[in-house]
Amino acid sequence: MHLPLTPPDLTALLAGLAPADLAALFNRPEPPSPLVDGRYLHWDELRHREPPAGLTHEHWWVRIKLARQGLYKTLPLLDRDGQPFVLGVPEPIQIHLHHIDRDAAGQIATASPMHGEHRDRYLMHSLIEEAITSSQLEGASTTRRVAEQMLREGRRPRDASERMIFNNFRAMEMIRERRDEAITPAQVLELHRIVTENTLDDPADAGRLRRDDEVTVREVRDNTLLHQPPRWRELPERLERLCAFANQAEDASPYVHPVLSAILLHFMLGYDHPFADGNGRTARALFYWAMARSRYWLVEFISISHFLRQAPSKYVRAYLHTETDDNDTSYFAIHQLDTIRHAIAALHDYLARTSSEQRQTERLLAGSLRSRLNHRQIALLTHALRHPGEEYRIDSHQRTHGVVYQTARSDLLALESLGLLQRFKAGNAYVFAAVEDLRERIAELAASFERPGT
Incomplete structure (x- = not known):
């Protein structure tokens, strides 16, 4: 680089x-x-x-x-030499913040696809996407299809790459559960432990600050030194300072917009590199936690790592521009705000596409047949029409839609009884797959329900 x-x-x-x-x-x-x-x-x-x-x-x-x-605010965050970082809010940042405030906060409209029955399905999609791409940024090599099956089915990971993805998924679930809690050093250590469990050379490094100064950030291709983190003996105090910043009241000085505060947490954890490994994954998870605490509800449904992975050199350069220009974090803030807005736009594209596909399936189902199926079954048929040969399990259907096991089982057995799914044994569990002529079978079934006396 x-x-x-x-x-x-x-x-x-x-x-x-x-x-x-x-x-x-x-x-x-x-x-x-x-x-x-x-x-x-x-x-x-x-x-x-x-x-x-x-x-x-x-x-x-x-x-x-x-x-x-003239725009700089001096932040209560220090570089390795004890000099403060600064942040300016030029017009590009103001414009980004306006759009994110408008699109990612506030109340969920009743007509929104995020409201009600579809919420759990969209949330599962985003959690899986972030877990996979955040891990791939750090070197995980598992294919998307295999990783998604593992997470939807709740299967235990079989190798280091799957374990990294599995851990990231657990971390995102932890954040959802603890979103209202203060971000403390103990919470950050717990977050790191979850992210890195059974993936480190020394298992004892999971959930503890590094104990030497051997950690550096280097260019993968030619080993060029990109960043020398602060000394390990300073890390406890630096983490305390970071958490104090994360939890500061709205009337604290200087005031930092909540989205910028979350971005700065991401930046500082990456800058400090306080752990032997897993710093990037922990930093991105901490960003999500801070956004959730500030009620940016839509961020639960987006994946920033998907876009960081598309241009990793820009991600690194945003750090380097800050470090080489008087600790001006505006460079990193602009990069991350742009990433967030791209992720929100991608979410809206995904919602439009899936809503369109679901409407097509509903039109295909028509009349009486449509009234016999719930939204979860319609979503599964929509997916099956787009992915011939895909397998479905009761536990994966349960996790995707956030329902109890018996409800998920009834959904799939009902589709089997209609002749739309077929069931076969795989080990000790049943697996379902769509019939080969699913589209034609749906059309025939819909027509049969419209006949008098049906």
């Missing part, structure tokens, strides 16, 4: 300007702006662009940097 070039020192640049040059720098017709064409650029990108007429790259950077300093 190309390491970003550290910006020139602002104090040195200002000291090197003659009084007349300094006056000319600030008497230009256009006001200084923290942005370049609407973007919050790092020096490493800025130096490759054509500066405004009459400015060198260095003088252009002076104007930009001074405009940014």
Whole structure:
């Protein structure tokens, strides 16, 4: 990975300007702006662009940097040298926050697909997606199909990759259960223990802070050092400080928007790298916890790791831009806000697609047959039409829809009695699969129920 070039020192640049040059720098017709064409650029990108007429790259950077300093809030979070991190809220961040506040918080509309009977199915989909992709970011190699079957069926993991995914799923479930609780050092350690259980070289490292300074962040391909975390002896105090920030009241100073606070928790846990392994997974899980505590309910249904995995170098670069430019976390905040909004848009696309597919299935079922099936059975038939050959088990149907075992069993047996599923034995359990001519069988069955006397 190309390491970003550290910006020139602002104090040195200002000291090197003659009084007349300094006056000319600030008497230009256009006001200084923290942005370049609407973007919050790092020096490493800025130096490759054509500066405004009459400015060198260095003088252009002076104007930009001074405009940014006017926006900075000093955070109660420190780098490894004891210097504070800062955060600015330029217009791109304000726009992102407006959309996320509008789309991810507030009340769930009664007409929303997230309301009522479909909620558990959509939630299971998102929990599985985040568990899989967060693990894949850290090297898990299990195929999506196998991983999804494991989680839906509740099967125990068979190898390290499956265990990593299984643990991530358990961590997301833990967050749902404890969303209203304070984030404490003990809770963070417990979260890490769940995420890393039976996946570490030394099992004792699960749920405890690292005990040496051997942990570094390096480029996988050429072993280039990307980040040297703080010293291990400082980690207990740093974790206490981080949790105090996570739980600070709304009237604390400086005020930090809840979404930005959650993003900063993600950033700092990744920066501190307080564990022997599993830091990234724990950091992303901590973000979800903070968002859930602040009542951003829609975030339960999105996967940020899905998008981080698509462009991992941008994820790393957001960290490096912050570290190389005076601890300015605005770079990381903008990257994560953009990721959250992409994830929300993807969720809406998924909802539109699944709702359309379900309506098509309901039209196919028609009249009397449709009235004999519940929403869970219709969802299963919709899935079976899209995935010929897929197998269904009572326990996976139970977990997908959040119902008791007997309800799930009755759903599948009823579909079998209608001739839409067939049942066979697999070990000690029954497995169901759609009949080969499912679409035709549904049409015939629907027609038969419309005949007089049926």
